[in-house]
Amino acid sequence: MTTSTAPAFEELLDRRARQIEERLRELLADKSRDGEITRPATLLAAMRHGVLNGGKRLRPFLVLESAALFGRDGSAALTVAAALECVHCYSLIHDDLPAMDDDDLRRGQPTVHRAFDEASAILAGDSLLTLAFDILAETSSFPSRDAGPSALRQLELVRGLARAAGVGGMAGGQALDLAAEKKTPDEAGIITLQAMKTGALIRFACEAGAIVADAGSADRERLSEFGSAIGLAFQLADDLLDITATPEIVGKATGKDAAAGKATLVALHGEDWARKQLSGLVEQAHDLLAPYGDSGGTLKSVATFIAERKH
Known part of the structure; x- marks a missing residue:
């Protein structure tokens, strides 16, 4: 297994995170965008609290590195990465709400509904979700030094993100997760x-980079498959951390899945089985990148990092 903790990889991860953070700060500035009337201070502060609170920025990192795999490492990829991170952060804000997972900590800081209130958290999430599509749809979101994707590619990105985030994707998955607390699904149901x-x-992040780079359909499909493999690996690693790590290490409450009787593959098959599956998923991810030779090295390191992460 490729080592994911090599200094060069960690430095790249940190550098990318700083780039993404800078772009997010620009998007969450006080100044209203064209067509907006004003930006309420408390709502904007709640949005910033939910977004500018550290983290590895894994999903936007995947956008950037997937684009770089095909020779496109510019501002367009960074803009798409920032839009995706807005969606991810909205989902975390809403997942933490009392009606969902009811968490008090996120990345070691009070969750948005604790730092502000529930109404502000709901509106912050709503605003981040809509901002993401604003970013993707507006040509001026792509700085002039980077031509950005064509109108067709922008449409594909908007549609892809909508489907990954909506009823057939992330939001639908959250609904299934809540339903699973009342009726435990079988293994196929858990995987779905x-x-x-x-x-x-995660799958969208990988394909989005290929879309920005104007890669062909075969490459896009390969990157999507890579994203599916590391997405499942991410969840397996997360479920293992829930039973093995402390809140101080992961920056949020642990042991909640077991306490709530949530359905996970770890709960179904055990820790040893899960670790073997995790290793197999990393190997699968590496194999998918084999056609790209040394150029796929960074994405291979991402797969290993996901499996070995401690928080």
Whole structure:
């Protein structure tokens, strides 16, 4: 298994995170965008609290590195990455609400509904979700030094993100997750749930980079398959952390899945089985990148990082 903790990879991950954070700060500036009337201060502060709170920025990182795989490493990819991160952060804000997972901590900080209130958290999530599509749809979101995707590619990105985030993707997966607390699904049901709730945005992140780079359909499909493999790996690693790590390490409450009787593959098959599956998924992800030779090295390291992460 390729080592994911090599200094060069960690440095790249941190550098990319800083790039993404800078772009997100620009998008969440006080100044209203064209067509907006004003940006309420409390709502904007709640949005910033939910977005500018650290984290590895894994999903936007995947957009950037998938685009770089095909020689496109510019501002257009960064803009798409920031839009995706807005959707991801909206989902975290809403998942933390009392009606959902009822969490008090996120990345070691109070969740948005704790730092502000439930209404502000709901509106912050709503605003981030709509901002993401604003970013993708507006030509001026792609800085002039980078031509950005064509109108057709922008449409594909909007549609792809909508489907990854909506009823047939992340939001639908969250609904299945809540239903699973009342009626435990079988293994196939758990895999479907996780592919939607966690995997859909990760899969989109990988394909989005290929779309930005104007890659062919075969490459896009390969990157999508890669995203599916690491998406399942991410959820397996997350479920393992829930039973093995402490809140201080992961920056949020742990042991909640077991306490709530949530359906996970770890609960169904055990820790040893899950670790073997995790190793197999990483190997699958690496094999999918084999045609790209050394150029796929960074994405291979991402797959390993996901499996070995401690938080």
